[in-house]
Amino acid sequence: MMETTELRVRSRGTLSVRLLGPLDVSVDGIPIVLTPGRLRTLLAVLALSAGRAVSIESLAAVVWARDDPPRNVRRSVQTYIARLRCALGDDAICSGPAGYVLATDPERVDALMFLRLLSMVSAARDPATERARLGEALSLWRGRPFDGVPSPWLAESKAPWLVERYLTALESRLDLDIAAGRYAELVVELSELTARHPLRESLWARLLIVLGRSGRRAEALARYETIRTRIAGELGVDPDPTLQRLHADLLTRCP
Structure with missing residues (x-):
């Protein structure tokens, strides 16, 4: 786990870093291209703690996660920091006793x-304000987090956690739309989402709900059979109790 320390920093240029999809970096709106993989990893780690110092040891642990660390870790990190400053501006990264800090607003x-x-x-x-805030948060996503950043630590630790937060937020927004009766548009969206996340049963449950409330009982039953077969084949288990209960409710309804 990375240790971070709060620091007050100031940057002359406006540095923006987008991590929720392919890495995208700009200073004052001008795109910055970082080709070396370790530079991209170093920037991503600093960006996740924007405004806070990250120790040299923490940076090195991520940058050389599965590689043999250099003999002089401190000097190697300093070298990469110098290269990042060259690309982003001298004032983009500040240093102090606690480590290095990316000098940009967390926003x-x-x-x-x-x-x-x-x-x-x-x-x-x-609900309208809640949905608007959820929509604004979800709109920041452009694809797989840390795409193009060759870091096992980010891919295995941070990315799954962020994706889970994304899916949970998305399901909250879907629930608001279900409560508002937006069934027709939700059938299309949920069909796409279940194709993208075929083993996420909570999305399938919402799809069965909107199909049932749209009067498409037969289709809902067919979709249940699709997920039941997939779960049995890939995981060797039955659908979770929520899906089974929704299936039972669909069976008891009049055709």
Whole structure:
């Protein structure tokens, strides 16, 4: 786990880093291309702690996660930091006793902004505000997190956690739309989502609900059989109790 320390920083240029999809970096709106994989990894790790210092040891542990670390770790990290400063601007990365800090507002890092917006959802006083905040957070996603950043630590630790937060937020937004009766448009969206996440039973449950409420009972039963067969074949288990209960409810309804 990375150790971070709060630091106050100031940057002359406006540095933006997008991590929720292919790595995208810009300074004052001008795109910055970082080709070396370790530079991209180093920037991603610093961006996840924007405004806070990350120790040299923590940076090295991620950058050389599965490779033999260099003999002089401190000097090697300093070398990569110098190369990042060359690409982003001398004032883009500050240093101190606690380590290095990316000198940008956390709101300029899409992953951090996503989490901040999610934290504001519970304070919403009405469904419309809640849906708007969820929509704003979800709109920040452009694809697989850390795409193009060759880091096992980010791929195995941070990315799954962010994806789960994304899917949970998406399901909250879907629930608001179900409550509002937007069944027709949700059938299309949920059909696409279950194809993209074929073993996420909570999405299939919502698909059965909207199909049933749209009067498409036969299709809902067919979709249940699709997920039941897939789960049995790939996981060797039955669907979860929620899906089984929805299936039973569909069977007891009049055709």
